[in-house]
Amino acid sequence: MLRLVKAISNKEEEMFMVKLDNKVAIVTGAASGMGREVATRLSTLGAKVAAIDMNNEKGNEVVEEIKAAGREAIFLQANVTDPQEVKNYVEETIAHFGQVDLFYNNAGIVGSSAMTAEISDSQISDTININLKGVLYGLKYVIQAMEKSGGGAIVNTASGAGLEGTPSLIAYGSSKHGVVGATKTAALEYADKNIRINAIAPGSIKTPMIENIDPKQQKEIEVSIPIKRQGTVTEIADLVVYLLGDEASYITGAVIPIDGGYTA
Ligand SMILES: NC(=O)c1ccc[n+]([C@@H]2O[C@H](COP(=O)([O-])OP(=O)(O)OC[C@H]3O[C@@H](n4cnc5c(N)ncnc54)[C@H](O)[C@@H]3O)[C@@H](O)[C@H]2O)c1
Incomplete structure (x- = not known):
């Protein structure tokens, strides 16, 4: 009886475990934070990972860790604000792994806080260039590749600041509202x-x-969150791999808050 229960529970575990064997994933902002965790998680689930970041040292470190665990990964240094570099990271991924199935379009900066009348012009252009244009270029070139290969799944990193106003973060909030619009449109x-x-x-x-x-x-910040704590990159990776996996096959155009109830 015990053995039967165990067999059933193993089967259930298997059913709910996202499987990504033979999938090829591109992750931007892979050298740190959410991108780093998602790149690592995708690889443990069987995907081959192209880790993209501006940060050469940390990006290579992530890839070395993945390879040391016996998985396949490459690091491609790129600045997502440059469309040619975005095109190159897609082409190099395909040259190395043959295709692109999954894309975590995530690189971003928050920038320093400033009231709208005081924000510097460079802060506006840097934030929009990285957080919004970087995401749009990524969508453009990855979707071109996915159309050729017959499909795929993409997750963009927006923010709570893309759902409601955030005083002192005009450029960030605008860029993330843009990511929400881009997600729904595409x-x-x-x-x-x-x-x-x-x-x-x-x-x-x-x-x-x-x-x-x-x-x-x-x-x-913690006190203002209904769940009374900040979230973890593990919780982010749980959601991202779910959305990238076939288990989420009927979900598209969704923008899912993961914020301890903050925007509820
Ligand atoms: N941490 C949070 O609380 C939070 C909340 C909401 C949204 N976000 C968003 O999540 C995403 C990831 O943030 P994180 O918290 O993991 O930050 P992080 O700073 O730990 O990682 C961001 C990574 O993006 C890379 N990057 C920055 N500019 C780049 C560029 N031009 N080209 C290539 N790579 C570049 C950095 O080198 C870094 O490795 C961002 O889009 C951020 O806006 C973060």
């Missing part, structure tokens, strides 16, 4: 072409991006 365009496109809208997640904020402000 999802509709490619829904009948076997390419699913969704976004996650994280609240405050413990990554190097947030860890730089001073401890007093961190405490204030």
